Amino acid sequence: MTFQWTAVAAFLYGEIGVILVLCLPFISPLRWQKIFMIPLWSKIAVFWNKMFLTIIVLLIVLFLDAVREVRKYSAVHVNEKAANVNTNAFDHIQMKLFRSQRNLYLSGFSLFLWLVLRRTVTLLTQLAKGMASHAALETQVNDATEAAKKYMAENERLQEALSEKGSSKKKESAEATDEKLKKEVEHLKAELQKTSNALHKANNEVTAVKKQSEGLKREYDHLMKEYERLQGSLNEAEDKKDQ
Numbered sequence: 001m002t003f004q005w006t007a008v009a010a011f012l013y014g015e016i017g018v019i020l021v022l023c024l025p026f027i028s029p030l031r032w033q034k035i036f037m038i039p040l041w042s043k044i045a046v047f048w049n050k051m052f053l054t055i056i057v058l059l060i061v062l063f064l065d066a067v068r069e070v071r072k073y074s075a076v077h078v079n080e081k082a083a084n085v086n087t088n089a090f091d092h093i094q095m096k097l098f099r100s101q102r103n104l105y106l107s108g109f110s111l112f113l114w115l116v117l118r119r120t121v122t123l124l125t126q127l128a129k130g131m132a133s134h135a136a137l138e139t140q141v142n143d144a145t146e147a148a149k150k151y152m153a154e155n156e157r158l159q160e161a162l163s164e165k166g167s168s169k170k171k172e173s174a175e176a177t178d179e180k181l182k183k184e185v186e187h188l189k190a191e192l193q194k195t196s197n198a199l200h201k202a203n204n205e206v207t208a209v210k211k212q213s214e215g216l217k218r219e220y221d222h223l224m225k226e227y228e229r230l231q232g233s234l235n236e237a238e239d240k241k242d243q
Helices: 003-022 029-036 039-046 048-083 087-242
Strands: none
Touching: 003 048, 003 087, 029 087, 048 087
């Protein structure tokens, strides 16, 4: 095997190993993202596209050369088989055909796996970014949920405080109303006491007036009796004078 095809075979084995490592289930895409963010990979990423295109071109050239060799030795193999040449020459042609076919498979699979490797790295990067954004969104949702719960708790506390304040205001207004009613009752009691005193005084005055009127009636009766007595005495005196 020549140097170029040895390098292609080593490159193919390396691709297989890298793809197997990338497909390990216990290494998450986030971990691969952290690995890809190492400064060494960051420096390599600058030349990644150029290196990828260069290797693609080399593998395509080698693949086309392997196809040409396969077609060449396939035609010679058929012609010499039909011509019945000697066995050594026929075996040498078959060996050349086998090597060209081997080189075709090496270059073809290397090209295919190189494209698969590029796609795998791209998908891992995208998946890692998606998982990171999902984790960030989940964190934001949790923070928003916690904030909403906090705001709801504060709202409930504010409502309780307002209700307590309203009840205290109602209680204060009720106490003020009771105090006002008590004052009105005291005022009414004072007015009633004054009225009772005035009524008692008026009753006393009425009683005194009644007593005075009774005394005046008795005096009047006494005077009437005296008047009648004097009138009778006067009539008797006049009768005596007439006689």
